[in-house]
Amino acid sequence: MAHFRFPTFLRISIFLGWLGIISPVVAQPTSTPPSTLPVADTIRQSLPQLEQLFVERNFQLLAQRYQIDIADAAITQAGLRxxxxxxxxxxxxxxxxxxxxxxxxxxxxxxxxxxxxxxxxxxxxxxxxLLAGKRSKLVALAESNKSLARLAFRDIMRTLHYQLYTTYTNLYYDLQGLKLFEDELGRQQRLLESYRIALQSGGVAPYEVTRLEVAIRDLQANSANYQTQIADDQATLRILLRQSAKSFILPTELPPLRTTLPALATALDSAQTNRPDIGLSQEQINNAERSLSLEKARRTPDxxxxxxxxxxxxxxxxxxxxxxxxxxxxxxxNQGAIRSAETTLKSVTSGLENQQVVVQSDVLNAFDKLNTYYAQLAARPAGYLDRIQNISVEATKAYNSRSIGLLDYLDKIRTYQQAQLNNLNLLNNLYNTQQLLNYTTNTRFF
Incomplete structure (x- = not known):
């Protein structure tokens, strides 16, 4: 069956419209927000800048610092006669x-x-x-409570840092994904307008116009999904930073991607040494021992x-x-209080052993995930991203010359989109899993 050919002016306008705005989607700094997002109160922030604001403003960190001050005051109180x-x-x-x-x-x-x-x-x-050394034992217990407050602060800091880094990374790549669909939506809307003009002169079949309209609806749905994800990212960052609800935080860049892993033994040792939740479990044992010592001293009347x-x-x-x-x-x-303190000591002692197993499992999990993503990145053939870009360019050329039909053309474009999204998702997963390893070891390996 012979292919219908567009009038020359129409084919040229479609071809130039597509070629003029095609751009590769790779891990490059985001300079402007997508057109569907607000820009009036846009705040451009690098990750170091965001981290500084986070340390200064985050409510949970400020509240936990007050807990340390409260515990310090309790030490003073415990030492008073x-x-x-x-x-x-x-x-x-x-x-x-x-x-x-x-x-x-x-x-x-x-x-x-x-x-x-x-x-x-x-x-x-x-x-x-006070007899039986009660005052010194009260001071020792209060000092242990302060240590617990400090460790709790470190654990909150670790958790919120991880949330900050991953949210920033998600926002960075969500914006790129949205830009990809916005660009594609603009191209197909221009193509649809050209087809509607051609339809009036009988140059294209009506089903081709309908098929393009369906494709545009799909793009709009994908764009809306990314916009909701970006809204969630912005909401999380506003809470973490106590930022104004009217502002839009625009990530500017990510640190260079590192593709070397620390040794597993090093990661496991770092986690056991540096994880504040391990320190909390150990200090809880110390706290329980001091509490038991105090309860035993209270058997002696003052x-x-x-x-x-x-x-x-x-x-x-x-x-x-x-x-x-x-x-x-x-x-x-004081028999009841002593028995209660003894039971608490047994409980927290077994809790330390369990926490050590949990920490080891967390590190192994992050390590395995990161190895998987590194292997996926290394398996990509040379020039892969350039060839992805050529899919869209060549498909547009072939379609304008009517070498391929509309369905084949849209299939190639979907392949192009999926390849770009797979690249964004891989980079996003890599950055987030690196932060997961940092989080599980409480060590800045990346």
């Missing part, structure tokens, strides 16, 4: 003399007669003395000492005495 207790007693009303607050010294005649209707008061000063001065109310007129008091540990020897 109990306050002394001052007690005073006097006569409010004497019914014999009908006088209020009769503190005047009685006359000598009354004293000789043994009558003391005024002048009585008593003063007592007491001090609690000693209360004091001095008492009493005027006109004891064996003689001016009585000065000393006091010692202590609870007798007959029934309550």
């Amino acid at each position: 109990p306050n002394p207790n001052l007690w005073f007693q006097g006569n409010l009303y004497n019914p014999n003399t009908h006088k209020i607050l009769p503190f005047k010294t009685p006359s000598q005649a009354d004293q000789n007669a043994g009558i003391y209707n005024s002048g009585y008061f008593a003063v007592q000063l007491q001090q609690v003395i 000693l209360t000492t004091g001095v008492l001065y009493e005027r006109y109310g004891n064996a003689y007129s001016n009585f000065t005495g000393f006091q010692l008091s202590m609870d007798l540990p007959v029934r309550n020897r």
